[in-house]
Amino acid sequence: MTVLEQGNITIHTENIFPIIKKSLYTDHEIFLRELISNGVDAIGKLKMVSFAGEFSGEIGEPAIQISIDKDKKTLSISDNGIGMSLDEVKKYINQVAFSSAEEFIEKYQKNSDQQIIGHFGLGFYSSFMVASLVEIDTLSCRDGSTPVHWSCDGSPSFEISESSRTERGTTITLTLQDEEAEYLEPARIKQLVKTYCDFMPVAISLDGEVINKQKAPWKESPQNLTKEDYLEFYRYLYPFEEDPLLWVHLNTDYPFALNGILYFPKLRPDLDLTKGQAKLFCNQVFVSDRCDEVIPKFLLPLRGVIDSTDIPLNVSRSALTSDRTVRRISDYISKKVGDRLKELYHDDREAYTKGWEDLSTFIKFGCLNDDKFKKQIEDIIIYRTTFTAPPAAPESTDEGNDDAWKSATPSLPYTTLNEYLERNKERHAKSAPATTESENEPKYENRVFYATDEASQAPYIQLHKSQGLEVLFLDSFIDTHFVSFLEREHSDIKFSRVDAELDSSLIQSDDTPEIIDPNTNKTRSEQIQEIFTTALNKPKVTIRTESLKGDNTQSTPPAMVLLPEFMRRMREMSAMMQQQAVEFPEEHILVVNTAHPLIQNLANINKGSIVGAEGNSPNQDLVNLVCHHIYDLALMAQKGVNADGMNAFVERSNQVLTKLTER
Numbered sequence: 001m002t003v004l005e006q007g008n009i010t011i012h013t014e015n016i017f018p019i020i021k022k023s024l025y026t027d028h029e030i031f032l033r034e035l036i037s038n039g040v041d042a043i044g045k046l047k048m049v050s051f052a053g054e055f056s057g058e059i060g061e062p063a064i065q066i067s068i069d070k071d072k073k074t075l076s077i078s079d080n081g082i083g084m085s086l087d088e089v090k091k092y093i094n095q096v097a098f099s100s101a102e103e104f105i106e107k108y109q110k111n112s113d114q115q116i117i118g119h120f121g122l123g124f125y126s127s128f129m130v131a132s133l134v135e136i137d138t139l140s141c142r143d144g145s146t147p148v149h150w151s152c153d154g155s156p157s158f159e160i161s162e163s164s165r166t167e168r169g170t171t172i173t174l175t176l177q178d179e180e181a182e183y184l185e186p187a188r189i190k191q192l193v194k195t196y197c198d199f200m201p202v203a204i205s206l207d208g209e210v211i212n213k214q215k216a217p218w219k220e221s222p223q224n225l226t227k228e229d230y231l232e233f234y235r236y237l238y239p240f241e242e243d244p245l246l247w248v249h250l251n252t253d254y255p256f257a258l259n260g261i262l263y264f265p266k267l268r269p270d271l272d273l274t275k276g277q278a279k280l281f282c283n284q285v286f287v288s289d290r291c292d293e294v295i296p297k298f299l300l301p302l303r304g305v306i307d308s309t310d311i312p313l314n315v316s317r318s319a320l321t322s323d324r325t326v327r328r329i330s331d332y333i334s335k336k337v338g339d340r341l342k343e344l345y346h347d348d349r350e351a352y353t354k355g356w357e358d359l360s361t362f363i364k365f366g367c368l369n370d371d372k373f374k375k376q377i378e379d380i381i382i383y384r385t386t387f388t389a390p391p392a393a394p395e396s397t398d399e400g401n402d403d404a405w406k407s408a409t410p411s412l413p414y415t416t417l418n419e420y421l422e423r424n425k426e427r428h429a430k431s432a433p434a435t436t437e438s439e440n441e442p443k444y445e446n447r448v449f450y451a452t453d454e455a456s457q458a459p460y461i462q463l464h465k466s467q468g469l470e471v472l473f474l475d476s477f478i479d480t481h482f483v484s485f486l487e488r489e490h491s492d493i494k495f496s497r498v499d500a501e502l503d504s505s506l507i508q509s510d511d512t513p514e515i516i517d518p519n520t521n522k523t524r525s526e527q528i529q530e531i532f533t534t535a536l537n538k539p540k541v542t543i544r545t546e547s548l549k550g551d552n553t554q555s556t557p558p559a560m561v562l563l564p565e566f567m568r569r570m571r572e573m574s575a576m577m578q579q580q581a582v583e584f585p586e587e588h589i590l591v592v593n594t595a596h597p598l599i600q601n602l603a604n605i606n607k608g609s610i611v612g613a614e615g616n617s618p619n620q621d622l623v624n625l626v627c628h629h630i631y632d633l634a635l636m637a638q639k640g641v642n643a644d645g646m647n648a649f650v651e652r653s654n655q656v657l658t659k660l661t662e663r
């Protein structure tokens, strides 16, 4: 073999190879991505040259072939692309980091939509991270070209000779370093191709078998994809996972190039909302498993693919965050997601409602974080409600209150805030809180009753429902912040948790004064209050008596613990700041329901025990026991019972049952 040329590679640093080997890429494996990308580029370039009329031969079936020779310790990557002439090898290969890509784009891209993969950095030279000898055999597509063999053993000197190659294209043969023998394993190569090159638009085969998928659905036009195509792609990316709720196909060329499909996954409780889930591609080449800088913060859990050639890939992550284009891409994504959500809300409210539990986390987090997004979607925030649209009752022609209950709300128990307020306006305006917290109360008609825990607050919810008061559920982890946010946004609306105060409409208002017992000189209510005050002996608990309304007296609770809204929130806030669990405050209100038969009985027993009792009569003991029990049950609805309280409660329950069975 005649050596045509020997020389030193034009580099600025003599010792660039050790640098490439050790520190350029910590991930040695990316050499394969770089070499395959070059092959795909070469195929793309051939097409462009042909398109420009500069190549008249057969392009053939584009292909990249990888082969392994374990004995020789070589790995080779072949393409049937444009190939290189002697001058091109000298120019493109011998000048480190000299990328011909840009020059090429300038010349040909005007004529074609072919894209050039590149801009990844050192490209071809990354092969020196794993190889002790790199050889190129190439034959240019230009007529009359001679094949070229180039070799370099990792020192800055290279050798060029004539190659025996007869077919157009390029083969890169790496003789692997001993410590890089893993790249002689077919399984490892398959895995790398799957990771980095799965969606590259050329068939890549390993020893004859095609090992990449090739089709990148995100590059397709959305009109050409069916629902099943999107789902199939999701299942391909995330096997064994539940299907996504919804997806957004991003597809734009201007003012930046961006393609991608983002999926709203079903949220699992263990999901880390701060960790990005979308994969970043550049021209169908996998770049990274995360692209947190590009995805808006509140959309980080979205899955799928983002592909853009306008995202700078050779800069640090922090530089990426402040990059103008990246910020614009991020805004664009948030806008598109907002559009998609609105579309779903208007076109298929049932599907929107069904997915709401999961969607709401994104939407609420987005409202808290992104003003533009908030403005875009604030009208499509919905709340689960206790309101159920009356079953298609015959249309009443009566004007008035009932009309407020006829609303556009579909039968699913979800409503928007506006719908809620509109529906309840008159009802709320008529009633008022039994106690008011401050002078500057917003108008009563703008009150919103809400619950944060359907199970434990069930008695309170039931009480409201039975009096026709509609309760919204704000029960996700983000809702504590969200309620404050809503109040900031709508200063005329007052949010009141069902256990914060008793609305006057829940209380029996009886104008006739209560009869005073001549023996004690007290009304029955006063007596009941006294019974509880004595039995509980808790000076910090304010005991109030009320006669609660209900469908029947048994359906209302015998007692309720109230915790004023402002007080509860203060405690929640300070607990959050100190990162502690919220402890139930000793100061709270116990409302004893004088209408409940249990309370009536208690008053009667107590009355009996006063007469002639010396010390504690058995009746007195029973009254004490039952008072504590009623109080504990009320506390439980507020989750106000700690471990000691729970032990005492269980013990007392057993005592009560024992007493019952003794009779």
Ligand SMILES: Nc1ncnc2c1ncn2[C@@H]1O[C@H](COP(=O)(O)OP(=O)(O)OP(=O)(O)O)[C@@H](O)[C@H]1O
Residues within 6 Å of the ligand: 034, 038, 039, 041, 042, 079, 081, 082, 083, 084, 092, 093, 097, 098, 099, 100, 101, 117, 118, 119, 120, 121, 122, 123, 124, 125, 169, 170
């Ligand atoms: N398989 C190939 N077929 C034809 N030309 C190639 C091939 N591999 C490399 N080249 C030429 O060598 C040049 C340098 O390649 P290299 O991989 O270093 O950089 P690049 O692909 O242009 O950009 P980047 O450094 O971002 O990867 C390419 O631009 C191309 O002209």
